[in-house]
Amino acid sequence: MRQAVEVLVVGGGQAGLAMSEHLADCGVPHLVVERHRVAERWRSERWDSLVANGPAWHDRFPGLEFFGIDPDAFASKEQIADYFVAYAEKIGAPIRCGVEVTSVRKNAGRPGFRVETSDGTINARFVVAATGPFQVPVIPPIVPDGAVPLQIHSSAYRNPAQLPGGAVLVVGAGSSGVQIAAELRQSGRRVYLSVGPHDRPPRSYRGRDFCWWLGVLGKWDAETPQGAEHVTIAVSGAHGGHTVDFRDLAARGIHLVGLTASFGNGTVRFSPDLGENIANGDANYVSLLDEADAYIARNGLDLPEEPEARLLGPEPECVTNPLLELDLTDGGVTSIIWATGFGTDYSWLHVDAFDENGKPKHRRGVSAEPGVYFLGLPWLSRRGSSFIWGVWHDAKYVAGHIKTQRGYLAYGIDDETSGDQIRPAADLLKVVT
Numbered sequence: 225m226r227q228a229v230e231v232l233v234v235g236g237g238q239a240g241l242a243m244s245e246h247l248a249d250c251g252v253p254h255l256v257v258e259r260h261r262v263a264e265r266w267r268s269e270r271w272d273s274l275v276a277n278g279p280a281w282h283d284r285f286p287g288l289e290f291f292g293i294d295p296d297a298f299a300s301k302e303q304i305a306d307y308f309v310a311y312a313e314k315i316g317a318p319i320r321c322g323v324e325v326t327s328v329r330k331n332a333g334r335p336g337f338r339v340e341t342s343d344g345t346i347n348a349r350f351v352v353a354a355t356g357p358f359q360v361p362v363i364p365p366i367v368p369d370g371a372v373p374l375q376i377h378s379s380a381y382r383n384p385a386q387l388p389g390g391a392v393l394v395v396g397a398g399s400s401g402v403q404i405a406a407e408l409r410q411s412g413r414r415v416y417l418s419v420g421p422h423d424r425p426p427r428s429y430r431g432r433d434f435c436w437w438l439g440v441l442g443k444w445d446a447e448t449p450q451g452a453e454h455v456t457i458a459v460s461g462a463h464g465g466h467t468v469d470f471r472d473l474a475a476r477g478i479h480l481v482g483l484t485a486s487f488g489n490g491t492v493r494f495s496p497d498l499g500e501n502i503a504n505g506d507a508n509y510v511s512l513l514d515e516a517d518a519y520i521a522r523n524g525l526d527l528p529e530e531p532e533a534r535l536l537g538p539e540p541e542c543v544t545n546p547l548l549e550l551d552l553t554d555g556g557v558t559s560i561i562w563a564t565g566f567g568t569d570y571s572w573l574h575v576d577a578f579d580e581n582g583k584p585k586h587r588r589g590v591s592a593e594p595g596v597y598f599l600g601l602p603w604l605s606r607r608g609s610s611f612i613w614g615v616w617h618d619a620k621y622v623a624g625h626i627k628t629q630r631g632y633l634a635y636g637i638d639d640e641t642s643g644d645q646i647r648p649a650a651d652l653l654k655v656v657t
Contacts, residue, residue, distance in 0.1 A: 390558030
């Protein structure tokens with residue numbers, strides 16, 4: 225089957241839906257293709273007890289609130305997936321599920337792109353890569369296969385019963401690693417948690433959630449830090465939301481260790497940076513409290529004092545006398561969970577939009593290849609770009625750019641990708657839940 229569309233949006237998650245809404249608002253015909261279901265990764269690539277890290281009033285699109293959830297509560301992964309299905313229906317997004325894009329190539333000698341899919345060829349004037357940042361689980365090549373009975377990425381973890389009996393090493397102390405380690409410890413497992421550099425904001429302070437503080441202090445709009453594309457944030461919405469405190473995790477029996485550095489002869493070696501990493505996280509935490517206090521004073525806000533928030537307590541023994549080596553057999557470790565993030569996979573996108581390292585070249589999502597756009601990536605335009613609400617605002621900018629370029633390209637051109645030859649949205653819509 226051969227089709228022609230004005231804009232093809234690849235990906236039916238939060239980025240693709242945000243893009244669809246803004247393209248529709250701009251009057252731009254388009255089609256969204258998704259290889260699985262709407263918001264599939266929330267359903268099948270997250271652990272059972274996962275909840276959003278931001279409250280329901282914040283982690284959503286402006287046009288729809290979560291149904292049946294207190295605004296200050298944290299939505300479960302299924303509630304989030306259901307929310308996006310409802311949003312797709314609300315905006316009438318032209319989505320075709322079960323369609324995988326296998327290649328995108330620039331048309332020779334004329335505008336647009338030839339897109340090969342599992343459901344035939346599509347000619348598109350513009351292509352938006354809205355597949356997001358969580359495409360390929362990254363496991364550092366440190367511990368070889370077979371060193372322990374099970375090694376998995378956090379995206380493959382579901383619950384403690386999934387793991388063989390024995391202790392667990394969790395590598396990575398961002399939101400995922402911390403929540404998984406805590407759940408495993410609560411189930412009775414012995415847990416080692418490898419802690420690297422991180423930011424550690426308060427879950428809430430003086431009656432306001434940290435999402436609110438990052439908003440009023442302008443931190444969601446911060447540009448990419450020099451030399452960094454990702455900042456690990458240790459924050460949790462689990463059990464009603466709480467501030468991540470590594471001292472508390474140690475008190476609950478989790479053995480904290482430094483950055484996982486190497487492996488040999490059955491032994492994992494850790495960097496001697498645990499104390500430094502925790503100290504820097506504490507400094508980040510206190511700095512945000514200071515900025516919040518200054519904001520309150522400057523604006524004369526009547527928010528309750530919270531002096532206890534600054535009581536950090538003594539460092540646990542595992543921090544002052546850090547474990548630098550762990551023999552996996554002696555420690556009874558049978559599982560390693562790598563909460564070490566994700567990489568992107570644009571092997572299907574055969575266009576001149578990448579640098580020498582294979583990373584997208586773009587400015588606010590507008591790529592170096594005219595007609596190709598990226599959406600949903602961390603720091604696409606600001607700190608909030610990969611978050612639910614942030615991607616919505618980025619999509620508005622990208623849609624506006626497409627509308628402008630479409631106007632230029634339409635001048636004096638009449639080809640098969642023009643809007644009057646696009647199939648009606650009703651013929652394209654197939655949302656699979």
